Amino acid sequence: MTETLRQAAQAHGLDVGAAVAPGPLQRDAQYASTLARQFSMLTAENAMKSGPVHPEPERYDFAGGDLLVDFARRHDLAVRGHTLIWHNQLPAWVQADVWDYRDWQDFMESHIGAVATHYRGGVAFWDVVNEALDDDGNLRQTPWSRGLGSGYLEQAFRLTHAADPQARLFYNDYGAEALNPKSDGLYRLLRDFLDRGVPVHGVGMQMHIPVEGYPPLEQVAANMERLGALGLEVHVTELDVRLPVPVTEDKLAKQAQVYGEIMDTCLAAASCTALVLWGFTDGRSWVPGFFQGWDQALIFDAEYRPKPAYHTLMQRLATWRAPDHTRDTEAEADAHGKRCTNRKVRILLAEDDSVNQKVVLGLLAKLNMQADCVADGTEVLQSLASTAYDLVFMDIEMASMDGIETTRRIRQLELHCAVKSPPTHRPGTAGVQPAAVSDRLPIVAMTAHSWQEYRDPCLQAGMDDCITKPVSYEALRRVLERWLPATGTSGAATQQGQPSAGARAGEAEPGGTDGRPASAGQSGPEETTVWNRERLQQHMAGDEDLIEAMVEAALTSIPPALHNLEEALSRADATDAQRQAHSIKGAAANLFAPALQTAAARMEQAAERGDVDAARTGLSELTRQFDRWRKAVRRRS
Numbered sequence: 033m034t035e036t037l038r039q040a041a042q043a044h045g046l047d048v049g050a051a052v053a054p055g056p057l058q059r060d061a062q063y064a065s066t067l068a069r070q071f072s073m074l075t076a077e078n079a080m081k082s083g084p085v086h087p088e089p090e091r092y093d094f095a096g097g098d099l100l101v102d103f104a105r106r107h108d109l110a111v112r113g114h115t116l117i118w119h120n121q122l123p124a125w126v127q128a129d130v131w132d133y134r135d136w137q138d139f140m141e142s143h144i145g146a147v148a149t150h151y152r153g154g155v156a157f158w159d160v161v162n163e164a165l166d167d168d169g170n171l172r173q174t175p176w177s178r179g180l181g182s183g184y185l186e187q188a189f190r191l192t193h194a195a196d197p198q199a200r201l202f203y204n205d206y207g208a209e210a211l212n213p214k215s216d217g218l219y220r221l222l223r224d225f226l227d228r229g230v231p232v233h234g235v236g237m238q239m240h241i242p243v244e245g246y247p248p249l250e251q252v253a254a255n256m257e258r259l260g261a262l263g264l265e266v267h268v269t270e271l272d273v274r275l276p277v278p279v280t281e282d283k284l285a286k287q288a289q290v291y292g293e294i295m296d297t298c299l300a301a302a303s304c305t306a307l308v309l310w311g312f313t314d315g316r317s318w319v320p321g322f323f324q325g326w327d328q329a330l331i332f333d334a335e336y337r338p339k340p341a342y343h344t345l346m347q348r349l350a351t352w353r354a355p356d357h358t359r360d361t362e363a364e365a366d367a368h369g370k371r372c373t374n375r376k377v378r379i380l381l382a383e384d385d386s387v388n389q390k391v392v393l394g395l396l397a398k399l400n401m402q403a404d405c406v407a408d409g410t411e412v413l414q415s416l417a418s419t420a421y422d423l424v425f426m427d428i429e430m431a432s433m434d435g436i437e438t439t440r441r442i443r444q445l446e447l448h449c450a451v452k453s454p455p456t457h458r459p460g461t462a463g464v465q466p467a468a469v470s471d472r473l474p475i476v477a478m479t480a481h482s483w484q485e486y487r488d489p490c491l492q493a494g495m496d497d498c499i500t501k502p503v504s505y506e507a508l509r510r511v512l513e514r515w516l517p518a519t520g521t522s523g524a525a526t527q528q529g530q531p532s533a534g535a536r537a538g539e540a541e542p543g544g545t546d547g548r549p550a551s552a553g554q555s556g557p558e559e560t561t562v563w564n565r566e567r568l569q570q571h572m573a574g575d576e577d578l579i580e581a582m583v584e585a586a587l588t589s590i591p592p593a594l595h596n597l598e599e600a601l602s603r604a605d606a607t608d609a610q611r612q613a614h615s616i617k618g619a620a621a622n623l624f625a626p627a628l629q630t631a632a633a634r635m636e637q638a639a640e641r642g643d644v645d646a647a648r649t650g651l652s653e654l655t656r657q658f659d660r661w662r663k664a665v666r667r668r669s
């Protein structure tokens with residue numbers, strides 16, 4: 033059987049959707065079958081708007097929306113609810129001219145409460161507020177803003193979250209796709225929301241565009257990137273590409289190209305997780321009724337035959353490859369920090385050591401995954417408040433708030449719902465369920481020490497598993513199989529919420545304690561080895577690009593650490609000296625540079641004892657070992 037659009041998109045972790053109406057779904061078998069086969073998401077084009085849903089003050093009509101939700105459930109489509117608060121298609125009984133603050137407030141509370149509660153579990157994504165900004169990025173003058181003032185937007189999100197804590201909440205608008213005053217205003221608004229803990233998770237970019245003169249896509253990409261950097265998801269929510277009549281072959285070809293470029297833009301942006309069209313067949317589109325002289329904006333013709341645009345989308349999906357970031361510079365890697373090919377899965381990497389960051393990101397990339405990186409516990413908590421992650425890798429010894437304390441706080445916050453639980457994308461269907469193993473967020477400790485030593489405090493704090501540094505490809509893959517079994521690294525899951533067999537028994541991971549260079553203070557032949565590159569190669573599954581990136585990170589991070597160490601010792605600041613020595617030790621361990629690791633460990637121990645004199649003596653040895661290792665690196669290159 034030929035591959036369909038939804039199958040092709042699913043390979044990239046992308047949902048493709050269409051806005052639909054309940055009437056044709058009931059009456060037109062071809063409409064229904066095309067939707068079910070080709071799309072993985074649907075939006076209610078009109079059926080969930082306040083006018084149709086709330087025909088009288090005390091009466092709701094959920095029939096149309098229910099039909100859509102039921103269809104979606106039977107055919108495994110995710111549902112976008114559109115829209116709770118909008119100034120158009122308001123119920124006829126709303127008396128905008130005479131209502132006061134209290135009337136609008138009552139309407140908002142009752143409407144959101146009833147509708148979001150009714151669709152709880154059926155609607156995965158809500159366009160909570162639609163088109164509330166003007167072209168300058170300020171609050172638009174509408175009956176809502178006139179009635180309730182600027183606070184109504186925030187309140188709408190809070191009310192929706194209270195009614196359905198699982199739904200992902202979006203702000204949806206047109207004209208804010210590229211970089212312009214409107215998208216700037218929206219960006220500021222949402223950043224402020226996130227800072228203040230307003231529950232917003234995504235932005236809908238409508239994209240009703242003409243075939244010529246549409247927003248510059250490199251700006252759309254930059255906008256997606258900056259929204260993603262806030263931890264927000266982006267859905268293209270209402271895409272259609274209208275053609276001036278009469279429609280010709282050339283115009284259809286140009287339309288196909290535009291669809292293809294938009295697909296590429298979305299695929300390349302980690303934040304863009306769904307591409308939804310405003311309809312799917314030219315036989316049922318809002319375009320000819322609203323734009324005189326324009327038509328045929330969708331990807332199937334009126335007889336449900338795929339148009340050139342459909343074929344181009346399929347071709348782009350078949351050939352698109354995630355860019356290779358293993359050669360990125362540090363700054364580029366940061367900028368790409370949100371990119372994640374397997375986008376149904378969100379991993380947070382909490383690690384303050386740049387070499388280990390490189391290791392984990394590099395190994396994840398081999399598995400077609402990426403992670404968002406943070407370097408201390410406070411940032412972890414902030415990230416978890418705004419984004420639903422599926423797994424956290426947590427360095428135990430981060431400088432400002434360590435991994436154990438951070439985990440303890442996460443578990444407390446989970447109790448109070450202040451940490452987002454993993455997304456339950458399609459409740460009640462056979463769709464992808466990233467965090468299928470546990471209903472709490474899996475947290476995997478990363479430690480350079482033996483798991484035995486840290487096992488009890490880690491488990492008590494609420495960690496689920498452990499991976500030993502230097503992290504190896506095999507160890508990482510096994511942890512992902514255990515905790516994210518539905519992500520394609522498939523394998524056996526452990527019992528619900530239980531630490532893995534390895535973690536419970538305190539066993540070393542392959543390439544863990546048993547695969548590490550000689551531990552600090554332990555004497556033996558390994559201790560004097562400058563660089564055990566073969567072991568490093570084995571560990572990194574022969575990935576030379578990754579090894580090169582790790583070496584680069586160490587060459588960049590160790591000299592300043594040595595400099596800071598020297599300064600700390602001259603100030604007799606043992607705590608800072610310990611911190612610097614610790615970071616050098618971590619980098620050396622990751623690189624399989626045993627002599628450097630040992631020298632750094634001795635220095636760290638001396639500083640920990642407060643023995644500044646011994647630490648000063650150790651500094652020249654540490655510097656010498658770094659130089660030896662650096663020479664070994666140069667000899668190799």
Ligand code: G3I
Nearest residue numbers: 077078114115120121162163206238240270310317318322
């Ligand atoms: O349901 C009534 C029907 O009972 C009546 O017989 C018929 C007579 O005109 O009208 C029907 O309602 C129409 C409705 O679509 C359903 O077909 C409304 O008049 C018409 O105004 C309405 O248009 C919708 C429009 O939003 C309203 O602003 C379009 O279908 C819908 O595609 C469009 O969608 C919007 C998004 O919600 C927000 N973004 C822009 C997008 C396009 O305008």
